Amino acid sequence: MCAAVLTVGLLAVPAQADASGGAAQLHGASWALKGTGKEVRFRGLSAVSRSTAWVAGSKGTVLRTVDGGRSWSDVSPPAAVAEGLELRDIEAFDARRAVALSIGEGEASRVLRTEDGGATWTETFRNPDPRAFYDCLTFFDSRRGLAVSDPVDGKFRLLSTADGGRTWQPLPADGMPEALPGEAGFAASGQCLVSAGPKDVWLATGGGAAARILHSADRGLNWTVAESTVPAGDPARGVFALAFRDRTRGLAVGGDYRTGQPSPQAAARSSDAGRTWSASATPPPAYRSGAAWYPYGPNTALAVGPTGTDVTTDGGRNWRALEAGSFDTIDCAPDAGCWASGEKGRVARLEARG
Template identity: 75%
Template sequence: MAVGVACGAALAALTAPAAGARPLGQGGAEPAGGVTANSGRGAVHWAVKDTGTPQVRFRGLAAVDRHTAWLAGTGGTVLRTTDGGASWRNVSPPGAADAQFRDVTAFDARRAVVLAIGEGEASRVYRTDDGGTTWTESFRNTDPKAFYDCLTFFDRRHGLALSDPVDGKFRLLSTDDGGRSWRVLPSDGMPPALEGEAGFAASGQCLVASGPRDVWLATGGGAHARVLHSADRGLTWTAADTPIPAGDPAKGVFALAFRDRTHGLAVGGDYRPDQSSPRSAAVSADGGRTWRAAATPPPAYRSGAAWLPHSRTAALAVGPTGTDLTTDGGRSWRTIDTASYDTVACTPDLGCWAAGEQGRVARLER
């Protein structure tokens, strides 16, 4: 079946489930490691894939297509599948067992870049060109004031990595050779950071790009949860407040998703499980210049978001208490699954993947 036809049918099944179908994850037993479909014949659902790594939390996820995905997690762990999650190869960089990988970008089944977070030299970047058989450490942070959170690429050559503020401004690394080398960008065009403001290394989505030059970064911890936008690959920035609550180190915007340079989603809240997260989602229709709160937001903190391919209005948001779906461009959300995921990503062939704690990984299937 043609990809467009297959994707259209699957998307229709997700956004308009059969009459009488139950939401994903509700009703029936939940197997160990996650929730599978119990929502009627033919319904789209998260199908859990066994990674064999229950001790790892995967916050870094790069979906290449329905067959190929890369995971980056705790304990210096990097996994790769090329058969839709039926099997996973441990391709972790040697000597990096102490690394806390939080983000990964994959260009295909062989080429990928991973980011380790932490203070000082704990923040590092590695690149592979042979499917993880060998790795090259292309960046190691030597500034004790820097703490890198996430990275993004505009194309196969040009990318950025984001650090929490250094000397009062967010710091950015830039690469123009696919992550083989990096340089610190000048901060002249970066607005001052708010007191206590930082990024969240929760899902690899605190820095996202759309198109050849536009990039956005998400913040929290300050008096306001903000989204900063650059239209020149990180040289100059403008800042906009969002309605997502902040004012505390645990609160703010945790993830962004832009389906083009105009339409964006922001999700977040308070990551502490004993705290509520009102106004946990916002939407922008002007490239991030202004944001309005979702009329019906997800019911709890969410750390990851992704637009569904071949749709102008449908997207997913994930977090420790479940997955939510919007079919109206982010104005309203409904919970469709109750399993814990930290990050989510989709590809043009509807290869949507999610990953999180206890080695949990799932692919959208029907």
């Protein structure tokens, strides 16, 4: 099923076209579905380029394309398939190297790594603590990265790697603020933990009395916390995804993931590294679980969720609904290869109208 045409300048647009914060030049573009032959839900996605992308999902499934989605290789880790692991995040460095995270209580939370395009996988972490539940991964570069668990002993727990995910060590909890009662991260799109630059990282939360966003400027050792404007106060509500263009400009999207529930004020923006957040004047019309900045427009970004895709061309102040197709997550590569994935094996790439 073909998606509707996007009437914003998202393809073949020079960066300066959007430099002043105005709308980009109009070039028709739409989500072009790329048949995967699978029916699983892909909540993990990593866009390497317009030609190369990885998706990870339920039943231990990992797919990879190197030809723009014309064909997909099933590179699922055999052990993950055998155990039916829920793979909710994947971070790829190129067409051969990727790190995937499975979620769940105790040993269900694992990290897997491949160096040969998914031909073989190595389990590099298995959670030994039944109280921990890992949600998301992020990498600062091809060596340094973090993984986050829901609170244990009242604080979010972090793992750190300095060798591309080959080994992981827990970070001390001294610099982590106390979690609110019921507060947790959402393993909905692989975007509850995101980074920008060599040291800055942000963590999105929900489920507590407030939907908060935590920031560290030293790769997770010390954190500050700010309340977002996204409503919380319920286990199903909060910030589900973050996207930072650089170390200062960020977007937050979320809402209430329950079908049919209203999600007012489902987006916010920050221009000071997450110290403060302002509600979008015109937010997306419903819950959104994924967000990404578009590389060729400094003020242009996309958000996706089960009921559609939205775009902002003014840095998150105002969002416009574009399509009704269901996606859980989105990622844009530096060459403007934007991909989205979600339920029933859906994967799409943003393409110019032909």
